[in-house]
Amino acid sequence: MTTPPIAGLLRELAPQVLGALVRRYGGFDTCEDAVQEALLAAATQWPVEGIPASPKGWLITTASRRRIELWRADTARQRREETVAALAPPDPDPAPAVDDSLTLLLLCCHPSLTAPSQVALTLRAVGGLTTAEIARAFLVPEATIAQRISRAKQRVKAAGAEFRLPGADRAERFAAVLQVLYLIFTEGHTVSSGAVVNRVELTAEAIRLVRQLRAELPEDGEVAGLLALMLLTEARRPARTRADGALVPLAEQDRRRWDAGAIAEGVELITTSLATTPVGPYQLQAAIAAVHAEAAKAEDTDWPQILTLYDLLRTVAPGPMVTLNRVVAVAMVRGPDLALAELADAERDPVLAKHYRLDAVRAHLLDQRGDREGAREHYLAAARRTLSIPERAYLESRAALLA
Numbered sequence: 001m002t003t004p005p006i007a008g009l010l011r012e013l014a015p016q017v018l019g020a021l022v023r024r025y026g027g028f029d030t031c032e033d034a035v036q037e038a039l040l041a042a043a044t045q046w047p048v049e050g051i052p053a054s055p056k057g058w059l060i061t062t063a064s065r066r067r068i069e070l071w072r073a074d075t076a077r078q079r080r081e082e083t084v085a086a087l088a089p090p091d092p093d094p095a096p097a098v099d100d101s102l103t104l105l106l107l108c109c110h111p112s113l114t115a116p117s118q119v120a121l122t123l124r125a126v127g128g129l130t131t132a133e134i135a136r137a138f139l140v141p142e143a144t145i146a147q148r149i150s151r152a153k154q155r156v157k158a159a160g161a162e163f164r165l166p167g168a169d170r171a172e173r174f175a176a177v178l179q180v181l182y183l184i185f186t187e188g189h190t191v192s193s194g195a196v197v198n199r200v201e202l203t204a205e206a207i208r209l210v211r212q213l214r215a216e217l218p219e220d221g222e223v224a225g226l227l228a229l230m231l232l233t234e235a236r237r238p239a240r241t242r243a244d245g246a247l248v249p250l251a252e253q254d255r256r257r258w259d260a261g262a263i264a265e266g267v268e269l270i271t272t273s274l275a276t277t278p279v280g281p282y283q284l285q286a287a288i289a290a291v292h293a294e295a296a297k298a299e300d301t302d303w304p305q306i307l308t309l310y311d312l313l314r315t316v317a318p319g320p321m322v323t324l325n326r327v328v329a330v331a332m333v334r335g336p337d338l339a340l341a342e343l344a345d346a347e348r349d350p351v352l353a354k355h356y357r358l359d360a361v362r363a364h365l366l367d368q369r370g371d372r373e374g375a376r377e378h379y380l381a382a383a384r385r386t387l388s389i390p391e392r393a394y395l396e397s398r399a400a401l402l403a
Helices: 004-024 028-049 056-071 077-088 101-108 114-124 130-138 142-158 170-189 200-216 221-234 261-275 281-293 303-315 320-334 335-348 356-369 372-385 389-403
Strands: none
Touching: 004 056, 004 101, 004 356, 028 056, 028 114, 028 142, 028 335, 028 372, 101 114, 101 200, 114 130, 114 335, 114 372, 130 170, 130 200, 130 221, 142 200, 142 303, 170 200, 170 221, 221 261, 221 281, 261 281, 261 356, 281 303, 303 320, 320 335, 320 356, 356 372, 356 389
């Protein structure tokens, strides 16, 4: 069993080791397999033998040897064997001209891949998570994740992707990286199915990777905005559940349990970012989270400011969840009747019409208006449609209160 300090060290070193091998040998897929085997070897040996003096050098040497073995096992090994055997392992402590972690992130978010494949490949190649850890985090069979990663590597290879920072499609690729990290965090913060509310291993990994990205792109406003959004959202985690695991809605949370340090860092990040860089969707979401975080009590929340921010967000990056969250803000500022009218318009979106949160929001608005039976009906409808057990229990409890 890998101890927490060793596990953290391996995750930190994983992209550095993979970058060193790919830069030296090429062939992302073969190098990634070799690095994973080196990480597994370290996870087994280091707790018993101790961490070596140069952990990175140990991993690079071990992965290099394994890569040569994999290459020799290739169908063309007879033609390559002498050449491969002559290759020396790369310098255990290389100092590349560009940051390997950033390059790996961009490679894992190649436009030829689907979003689930980008997420899985990013968590494995850059995050250093094993296939089993990723499978547990997303509550899917390990074989499914293994197949997803394998297909992703094949597509990257087929697309002829090179281990270098992109040129013409740079902006598109950076947008994909931010979206993947946002998806990882979102799944960790609000698990879409299963018995738990959140998965800390995913939110922590997303925050770690965004910090890494910000270290390389300190002037990028959207990177700062995404980090601020994650910090401000994760700050509420200690108050999101009761001792029995039951979900606690934002308005009822004990705000004294929120992480004051994370809130302070997040507020400072988004305040500086909004003042010095062009405004983007992650910054606007972070600004909304900051308004919630700065309210000492739920009734102190500046809902008019939140509604204004949602109006801007709807213009910059419209989407079903933006629409739904804005409707809630409309109700807090202008009343439930107007919000219900806007919700009826929003329901024309086929994506939103199928989402359980549409019923949950309608129930909340009907409850605000005093229609207890209508609210109860829609709380139960939402409960039937969600795959999250804590969400279902919460929605059923709201319905029971209105019975």
